[in-house]
Amino acid sequence: MTEKEKKCEIDYSKYVDAATKRIVYGCIGLVVTVAVVVFLVWAILHPHKMDFVLQDVTIYEFNISQPNLLTSNLQVTLSSHNPNDKIGILYERLDIYASYRNQEVTLAHLLPETYQGHLEVTVWSPVLTGTAVSVEPYLTPALNEDINAGMVLLNIKIDGCVKWKVGTWVSECYRLLVNCPASIPFSGQLAGTGPAIKDQLAQQCAVDV
Structure with a gap:
């Protein structure tokens, strides 16, 4: 190989390296630009977490038997309000x-997947059941005492995933935890054959996203 050919080969190698660097820097710049735009949109819109309210609880059966088995059948009505006027909410995998x-x-x-538009309210009325659910031994006397006292504190909880939606952009999944306390008046155990107990609550729930 002549000296001139070697020189041409070296110059060509430098050209390839320079082009590769420009492509890499261009890709990095594009990623940074997109990230900055997404951050600015997120910061400007500043999404607020939703408001959950436990509207009522209807208990058809709530009966504890030995050894430490609880059978329950209840229906709850709860609502969620999206307080954002520019951001939609996607509810996914809500247990x-x-x-x-x-x-x-x-x-x-499992609640159905739901899209909640700007400032909208969504209402669910699921039936929750448990047949001969084993409870910790220490809970049996405590629950019997509460029932005999005429008041039982239940907590209606949601564990799931939500996504924020702005236009066509959808965020990653954020874990949603909701806790709704419900103080239910009791006059004795319900075996499922007598009249149901319905309590109107309108109880605000704790929400963590």
Whole structure:
């Protein structure tokens, strides 16, 4: 190979390296620009978390038997309000269940996926059931005492995923935790054959996103 050919080969290699660097820098610049735009849109719009309200609870059956088995059948009505006037909310994989003293006492019920537009209100009325659910031994006397006292504090909880939507842009999934306390008046255990207990609550729920 002549000296001239070697020189041409070296110059060509430098050209390829320079072109590669320009492409890499261009891609990095594009990614940074998109990230900055998304951040600015997010900062300007500043989404507010939704408001959940537990409207009412209807209990058809709530009966504890030995050894430490709880059977329950209840229907809850709760609503969610989107306070944002420029941001939509996508509710995905929302599991709702009832708990007593931090123990789940019904099976988780999957709410339907829902899109909530600007300033809209969504209402769900799921039925929550649990047949012969095993509870911790210490909960049995505590629950019997509450029932005999005429008041049981249940917590209606939601565990799921939400996404924010602005135009065609959709955010990543954020975990949603909702806790709605419900103080239910009792005159004794419900075996599922007598009249149901319905309590109008309009109870504000704690929301964490």
